[in-house]
Amino acid sequence: MPVATPRFVRCRSRCLGLFLLLALWLGCAPAARATHIVGGEMDLLYLQGNTYQITLNLYFDALNGNPGALDNDMTVSIFEKGSNRRMQNLTLPLASNTLVNYTNPACSSPSLVTRRIVYAARVDLSANIYTNAAGYYAAVERCCRNNGISNIVLPADAGQTFYLEFPPVVRNGQPFRDSTPRIFPPLSDYACLGELFYYDFGGVDTDGDSLVYELATPFNGYSTTGVPKPTEARPQPYPEVRWGTGLSVQNQIPGAPTLSINSATGRLEVRPTNVGLFVFGIKCSEFRDGTKIGETRRDFQLKVISCPRNAAPSMSVQMPGTTSSYLPGRDTLRLRPGFSRCITLRFTDPDSPSRLALSLRPVNFPASLLPSFTVTQGTVKSPGAPDTLVSQLCFPACFNSRGQVYLLDIIVADDGCSLPKRDTVRVAFTAIPDPNSPPTITSTAALPLRARVGDLITFDVTGTDTDGDPLSLSMTGQGFQPADQGITFTQGASGNQIRGRFSWRVDCRAVGRPLYELNFLASSSVCSEAQTASLRIPIQIDYTNTPPVLTSSLPPAPTTPIDAPVRIRRAVGGVYEATFAGTDADTDPLVLSATGNGFDLAAAGMSFRATNGAGRATAVFRWDANCAGQQQPDGALEVTFRLEETTCRPEPRTRVVRFELINPDTLAFTPPNIFTPNNDPGQRNEFFTIPNLPPDFCDSRFASIKVFSRWGNQVYESKLRNFRWNGGQQPAGVYFYLIEFTDGRKYKGPITLER
Incomplete structure (x- = not known):
């Protein structure tokens, strides 16, 4: 048996002759006059305040383009829509120059090399200036396009106008921020004559605005071979390129079908019927709340060549537990407990050699539920490689279609150029998961739980899953945060159990409510679906407080008015003593104190000696009357005697006593006359x-x-x-x-x- 030539070598050898002929054909064309533009687009990105960044992506023909046409900067002009009033010109310096990579490097063409030239600068769009409700547009004009373009008239004389529209930065008196769509992927691949070509040409909008795509005739503009780089762009309208005979905006590339674009996704499709180099244009409109606010245009080129024949791979699906093949549209795969959940896939390719790869696409169920392959790729019909590859596709035991018929596309693709050929088998299936028990949760808490301030409460909470599913344990408070009360819940796992230790040293923070309810939840995850078991543990807080009692040898407090203080009077040099006693039925620690209201006790000849303790406190007060009272505004000394208890909600007891100096009697004063x-x-x-x-x-x-x-x-x-x-x-x-x-x-x- 002759030794097979590796497929990619065979492809390269066959393609090389075609590429050389194509290069020779291009080389015979008239000399390029600064022809280099493959295509490009602009975008506007909001940064902060009134500052935006405007970027121009220009795609440059690195093989046939004149190196002298590579500019160090470009000029963008901004106009007001409707009036075409020029707002400003802005210089965009060269920011980067990189090669555009192929989707499949093995299929690269030596006659197709494209560079991405990026020009960018920041621009200030003042909220006091850019307020016109009609919006604004930006344009850059440059000549000239590739000389070898097949579908427009005089391509070497055709320029390109890079164009975008954007809304005012203020709307209804409020800032209106918008970034235009961006990150359109560059097209570096070629299309094969007579074969379907597809490419995702969609952009991304950072504001989440809706994007709508449509084909558009590329702008030519006013640049010429004589003035390829105008000092500034002229206002619209911009002349368009002229399509070749029989071509139009809806028939830009000859094909069956001709070039089309998905309005929602930006996916391009064409089955070309002519070889050549074809320019095409796309308009992407940006909508917010149903209103169009902006537009971005993009020009690009697609090369169509005659490719070596590439046959599509094939695949068969074998039902589990049988030797019969699955028949799409007739069979439904039923996955049940106790039966195999794996199907066998056999895939091959008529070409030799061929590298094949498997992939899946869910049709009507989430991608997170996709099954897995045992083999995802491999080479057939090369030395040492089999003619057919075998893989198994196994569904998880917990997969549950909930009575619905799910559809799954199983796809095998080769490595053919320029795009892989595919074979797709759509499998209809239902799935009943293996039985699974929910977790259980238990506690060592001896209910009902009652606690007083100072008590330590501890118990264990255990979650168990008999199926060995991954477990988690959580604790929440009903209407409160456990951490705010000093509650801790430490956890550890062992086997199919997870255990948490609850600990709470009850303190004064707990007396704010009589009942604390703790909710514990054991959760296991089965096929991304949670199963739970819960446990509620109430803890009652017992807290009462009997106010302390204060007694003294002071005279009884007057009854009228109720808050009038006791009055004690002494002459200078006189002495007064009183005793105090405090008791507390709860035996809370007691403290007796005396405070002068606005004066120092010692300076006024007063002393207060207290003996404090748990449940009882005593004190002796003494006043050796001196003249200090005369320095008070009303000539009296007011003292507050206070009994305080140390508890969560103290209820202090006080007595206020007014000490007055006796002024000597002046009634005997009878002067002679x-x-x-x-x-x-x-x-x-x-x-x-x-x-x-x-x-x-x-x-x-x-x-x-x-x-x-x-x-x-x-x-x-x-x-x-x-x-x-x-x-x-x-x-x-x-x-x-x-x-x-x-x-x-x-x-x-x-x-x-x-x-």
Whole structure:
């Protein structure tokens, strides 16, 4: 048996002659005059604020293009739609220059080499300027297209206008952000004469806007061979390229069928009937909330050549447990518990050699439920390789079609050029999963659970799955977060069980509600479907508090008004003592304290000695009266005695006592109203003196006495408390005295002098 030539070598050798002929044919064409443009498109990307980035992707013929036509920058012009008012010109510097890779590198053509030239720059679209409701458009003009294009008139003289439309940046007074569609995949492959060619030409929209695709005649524009790179683009309308005889926007590439595009996905399809190099145009419209907001145009080229014959591979599907083949459209595969869930696939290819690959496409069920192959690819009909490959497709035991008939396409593809040939078998099947028990959940908690502040609650929660499915255990609080209460739940797995340890040291945070309900959930996942078992554990919090009792030797508090404080009065130098006792039926720790309201106890001659303890506290208060009280605004010292308990919700008890200094009695103050300095024998009433002046009291001290005539003239003054005025040389009559104390007190009266 002769040794088979490897398929890709055979393909290369047969294609090489065709490619050389094609290259020779292209080489005989007239000399290119800066012809290089394969196609391209623009996009606008929102960055932040008013800043956008505009990008031009230009595809360059790396074989036949004139290297001198590779520009270091391009100029984009922005216009207002409707009025065609020029808004600005922007220079786009060269950003990158890379080769466009083939979908299948083994099928690369030496006569088809394309470079992707990227020009990009940031642009400011001010919210105060770009507000026209009609929107705006951007354009770049450049000449010239490839000289060898077959479907337009005078391709070497035809230019290209790169074009996009975008909305205003403000709509209804609010910012309107939009990025145009982008990431259109470049086309680097060729099509084979008479064979179906397909390619996903769809773009991506970062805003989630809807995209609609349609064929469009490429723009020629106003660039020429004489002025291939205008300094700026002219406003629309832009002249279009002229189609060759019999061709049009809906028949851009001769074919049966001719070139078409899926309006929703952007998938291109054509079965070409002529060889050659064909340019085509696509318009992608962008919609938001049913309204068109933008448009992007794209031009590109497709080369059609005569390819070596490539036969399609074939595949048969064998029913499980039998030797009979599955008949699409007639048989339904029924997967049941206790029976094999694997089908056998046999696939081959008439070509020699051929590398085959298997794939799956779900028709009416989620891709996450796809079964798996034992063999996904392999080579047939090469030295040491079999003529037929065998693989098994096995469905998970848990697969459940829920009574529906699911459809699954099983696809085998070869490595033929330019695109692989395929054979597809559509399998209809139903699936009943193997029986599976849900998990169970148990607890060591002895219900009902009751706790007081300070108690430690611990118990275990165990989830079990008898089928050994992966398990998880979780805990949630009904209306509260367990972590906020200091609750922990640590877990560990062993075999088909997972165990969690619940621990809670109850503290004062728990007294906010009488009942805490904990929900525990054991979950197992079977075929991406969760099965659960739950457990609810209530914990009741017992908390009561009896307020403490405060007693003292203080006089009873007055009843009118209710909040009036007790009044204790002492003269300077006097002493007052009182005892206090606090008790608590709950034996909570008690603390007795005394606080001066706005003054220091010690400075006022007060002391408070307390003995505190659990359930009982005692204290002794003492006041050695001094003049400190006179410094208060109302001359009184107010003390708050407080009994506090240490518990979650304390209820303190207080007594407020008002301590006042007794001012010496001034009722005995009776100044004389007459004196007679006449040197009588008995020397009686010879002087004006006041022996019973009000006594000095703290800061209130005798300052002076002054005597005035009835005309207001001062006739006498003394700063001595025991003053004696004999009238001096003053004539008899009525005089007036003024007695002043240091705290501002004053006493006035008349005094009659008789001789």
